[in-house]
Amino acid sequence: MLRSQAYPSDESRRGFKRANEGIEKIVLHRLCLLRNLQHLVVESAGFPDHGKIPVRYTADGAGISPPLRWRCEAPAASYGLLVEDVDAPVAHPLVHAMVVNLNTVTHALAEGALNSPTHNGADIDPALHARFKQAWLPPHPPVQDKGHRYAFQIFALRFEPSFVKPPGREEFIETVLEFATAGGCTVGTYERPRPAPAHAA
Numbered sequence: 095m096l097r098s099q100a101y102p103s104d105e106s107r108r109g110f111k112r113a114n115e116g117i118e119k120i121v122l123h124r125l126c127l128l129r130n131l132q133h134l135v136v137e138s139a140g141f142p143d144h145g146k147i148p149v150r151y152t153a154d155g156a157g158i159s160p161p162l163r164w165r166c167e168a169p170a171a172s173y174g175l176l177v178e179d180v181d182a183p184v185a186h187p188l189v190h191a192m193v194v195n196l197n198t199v200t201h202a203l204a205e206g207a208l209n210s211p212t213h214n215g216a217d218i219d220p221a222l223h224a225r226f227k228q229a230w231l232p233p234h235p236p237v238q239d240k241g242h243r244y245a246f247q248i249f250a251l252r253f254e255p256s257f258v259k260p261p262g263r264e265e266f267i268e269t270v271l272e273f274a275t276a277g278g279c280t281v282g283t284y285e286r287p288r289p290a291p292a293h294a295a
Contacts, residue, residue, distance in 0.1 A: 134278035241285035
């Protein structure tokens with residue numbers, strides 16, 4: 095006897111589309127389309143994959159960078175970090191952090207390792223984020239928006255890139271697309287708390 099096939103509801107299909115919309119714009123996705131890339135596992139002790147980013151890592155809190163760790167079996171001369179806001183209302187995902195030549199021994203970034211507007215990080219030299227500063231740009235999506243997704247991408251590079259000055263997004267992307275041997279990411283979400291409605295007197 096044939097059983098009836100259960101199809102996803104319109105609501106669940108819309109939810110799936112929403113969950114994946116914009117992901118094709120991140121650098122890791124572009125790289126995977128170009129070559130057979132080895133997988134690299136990226137995690138954060140601060141939030142689960144596709145979980146909520148705690149307020150302390152955002153502009154509504156202390157604004158420090160979250161901890162990250164990764165596992166990679168591919169040989170690497172250095173690692174690069176790129177954090178992009180998938181849901182930013184601009185042509186390209188908004189860059190919140192870029193770091194080149196990360197340590198190949200520890201495979202980790204401690205909480206607060208990157209400089210931020212209110213915090214001095216460790217001795218790590220980031221590239222330029224979307225506001226043209228060498229630091230962690232804490233998430234600060236428009237208060238009326240639904241939660242934004244932030245893709246924390248790590249790339250294994252087969253050499254240590256050298257730049258005359260801190261690279262911007264395009265220079266970083268060119269380096270990754272040419273020299274990455276492995277890549278992976280974890281995604282965190284953040285939705286700003288909405289102000290309580292004013293009560294009529």
